[in-house]
Amino acid sequence: MGLVRLRYLIANVRSFSKLNSSRKFESDVPKGHLAVYVGQIQKRRFVVPISFLDQPLFQDLLRHSEEELGFDHPMGGLTISCHEDAFVELTARLPYGARSSVFAAYDGTKYWKPDVDPSYIPVLGSVYDSWEHVTNMYDAYAAKAGFSTRLGTHRKINDVTRHRYILCNRAGKPKLQSFNSMNPEPVSASKTSRSSLTDCGACIRSKFDPETQKYTLYTFVEAHNHELIGPEFMDFSSKRRMLDFSTQQFIHQLSLNKIGASVAHNVQCSLKGGHHNVRGTKTEFKNFARAIRIFIGDRDAKLVLDTLEERTKNLHNFFYESLIVGNELKSLFWADDVSRCNYEVFGEVLAFDATYKTNQYCMIFVPFTGVDHHKKCVTFGAGLISDETIESYTWLLQCFLKAHVTQPRLVLTDQDGSMKSAIEAVFYQSSHRLCMWHIMRKLPSKIEDDAVDNAALRKSIHKLVWNLIIKPCDFEEKWQLLMAEYGLAGHDWLTTMYNMRGDWIPAYFRDLPMCCLMKTTSICESSNAFFKVNSSGGNTLLQFLMCFDTAIDAQRNNQRKLEFDTNTTVPEIHTRLPIERHAASLYTITIFKEVQKEIERSLYQCSGGLTRTVVRRATEIAAAAAAAAAAASAVASADPFDTHVHQAVDSANQPCVDDGAPVVPPNAPPVRRQPTRAAKRSSGRAAGSPAT
Known part of the structure; x- marks a missing residue:
């Protein structure tokens, strides 16, 4: 097929209304589209954008079809003799958004004229209330046409801006690179060797009227000297890459949670369903994060002090x-x-x-x-x-x-x-x-490798130093036995820590208020x-x-959640003792669980001395929590050591008279072995007496 015939066909098909009128039938093909009949024997009808006629791949397909059968179809449109699958595969690779008509000037220069809805095309003589309305109008037109815009020059008359230009972003001439082959010195390559400038003349010009305070459009150049961007690539245009306020705020908020710009871009893509729906690439995200740091710059300390000063006032x-x-x-x-x-x-x-x-x-x-x-x-x-x-x-x-x-x-x-x-x-x-947490964290690095790998040694040391009930004399005795057992007597670091044991071992400051919190402060x-x-x-x-x-x-939101759980839930009671029920109504859930464990332990270990120790431990924990809870919530207004509590603790401190069998709580799981008669009596007293 001759190239002239192909150009003639393309020119005629672009005027689709004329083609339809010549065929004298009513077409159901949408505006800006073309019917194509594809197949070797039976033809299947496809509707494709007219812009496909500008694509070299599609033109090659037309040439091949003309050589075999010719491509005019009696029902209008084109006939292409190829397999349907091949046609679908080829058209899938073509950009659907080359929304433009191509024409050549007298000197052979190609120009692209956007094919957009007439409602978006700027109209000469239009009047706009503000400059913002002018820019919004042209940006909307550019988005439909397939190009980006940038502000051009402006002209002032008597210090009043009277003329404003908005240009295609590819306006301007690229900078020419010079090269001298006689110069032996190597020329450093520029950071980028590409330029998007083509000296495009597409633009609009508006004139400001000081009397009406309005702008009038008096120039509109529609043609571009470069191909326009298809809709599938518009997200890479300069306008679409500009970050809006919500995206900037998103980057900033994620940075406060130690999430960088690259991860923020990935998160945004996931939230919006793909990269094409996100304004800006990773480069723009990184540039904005860097711009924040540059903006702060040397004013960092002053901005912090100003912020704290404003908080002091407000x-x-x-x-x-x-x-x-x-x-x-x-x-x-x-x-x-x-x-x-x-x-x-x-x-x-x-x-x-x-x-x-x-x-x-x-x-x-x-x-x-x-x-x-x-x-x-x-x-x-x-x-x-x-x-x-x-x-x-x-x-x-x-x-x-x-x-x-x-x-x-x-x-x-x-x-x-x-x-x-x-x-x-x-x-x-x-x-x-x-x-203690800091000291015990150093233990693996201070002792030998063989000792570090000894799980029994680590367990024994931790069990000894974290014991809140042991007396100082008992601690010293067990420490010496432990060092001798594992061959660590005379170890430099352990000896140093032992010599300063009064500064970190809880057994040596049991008399201090709140000493029971020493174990919890490791958190x-x-x-x-x-x-x-x-x-x-x-x-x-x-x-x-x-x-x-x-x-x-x-942190404070977690505290609110714990307060909510404490105020809206009731802990499970494991015994019939009034002291447990009273503790459940007084303490937070976390503290109550510790008190509850001590109460349950006192039921199973009912020898007099040990019971007094366990109850004293429960009392210490309860007293520490009560002091805080009394000022933290209204429910803590009750005295944690009222008459009922004193009676319960005093009764618990009395030695139990039994034959040594453990006392079983009323709701404990049944024991398989048959208990003795004395154990039954002891269990009955424990279940019936509220003072145990």
Whole structure:
């Protein structure tokens, strides 16, 4: 088939109304489409976009068909002699969105004219109320036509902008690269060797009328000197890659949860059903995350201080202090109203530890943590210091004391010497002890490999040091036996820890208030890890502060959930004892479970001395929880040691008269062996007497 005939056909088919009128039948082919009859013997009708006629693959198919049969069909449209499967496979690879008509100028230059709904085409002489309406109109037209726009120049008359241009984004001439073969020096290659500029002249121009305050469209150039973008590629256009506010907010919010820009893009693609539905690529997401850090820049410390100052003015009881030396932020402390209220209720025991890699300035994050009546971490405040010197910790503790006024009864830290000196200087009324969790965490790295692999040794050491009931003399005796049994007598680190046992073994400070919380304060280490989950070492101080707020909100939401569960559920009662029922009505679910275990243990181990020890242990746990619960909730207004409780504890302290058989609770599972008569009497007394 001749090339001239093919061009002639394409020109005629584009005027589909003329083709239909010449065939003299009513066509059901939609506007902008073409009927194609495909098959070698029996023909099957397909309807395809007219834009396929511009595609080289489709034109090759037409040439091949003309050589065999000719491609005019008596019912209108085209005839293509090929297998249907081959036709479907070929058209699947063609872009459906080349929505344009191609024509050539007198000099042979090709131009593309968009084929869009006439309602979107700009009309000369149209009047718009504002410049925003002009840009919205042309952007909507560009999205339908298949190109992107950018603002062009503007002209001023008497300092008033009178003329504004909106151009195709491919307007302008590409920069020419020069090369001199005589120059022996190598020329560094540019970052990109491609250019999207084609000197396209498509544009609109509008004129501003100062009297009516409106814009009038007076120029519209429709033709482009480049191919237009199909709808399947429009998501890669510059306009579609621009991030809207909701996407920017999405990237920022995920960054507060330690989720980077690349992962944020993947999440957005999953939420919206594919990459083509997301504004921007991973590059735009990364650029925006970088733009936030660049915007903060050198103003980071000032923005943080301004933020805290605004909170002081607008939030009730918010407190912060800062230390600036030589125009440099050295230390910072802050605590909001909830943190200060938490300290009033749960501030008997205070634990704090330094945390690293939370910001790009390597400032050390120091959260002040306690344990609430759910045995969960609660934050009393937080600080940032530039170094771990005695002076820095002293300043930080002074700020803490200024915010909370009263000193804690017990302070738990690691073995840092600067912390110890600062605590002795500021918290002189407090008892300072070392956190057992920090010490026991070092155990595997301090003893030999053979001993580390000995599970029995690890179990024995942990069982001994975590014992809250053992007496100091018993601890010393069992420690020496343990060291001798495993050949660790004289071990340097274990000997050092034993010599300072009064600072970390619970048996040596049983007389301290809230000493039973020593075991639970090991979970305060999880508070530091909890904050690090939301922050990374690349954060600015402002970003770190936002991450801290996110973590605090999650912590307090967990506390709300526990309060809700406590107020809306009733724990299961295992015995008929009034003391258990009274404890269930008084304590939180978490604390009640511990008290319940001690009560059940007292029923099975009813020898006089041991029972008194177990009940005393239950009383200590209950007293610690009651002190917190009394100020934390209205239900705790009841006195945990009223007359009924005293009677129950006093009766439980009396030695039981039995023959040594264990006392079985009323609802315990049946025992297979036949109990003795004395055991039956003992069980009957335990079940009938409320004082056991």
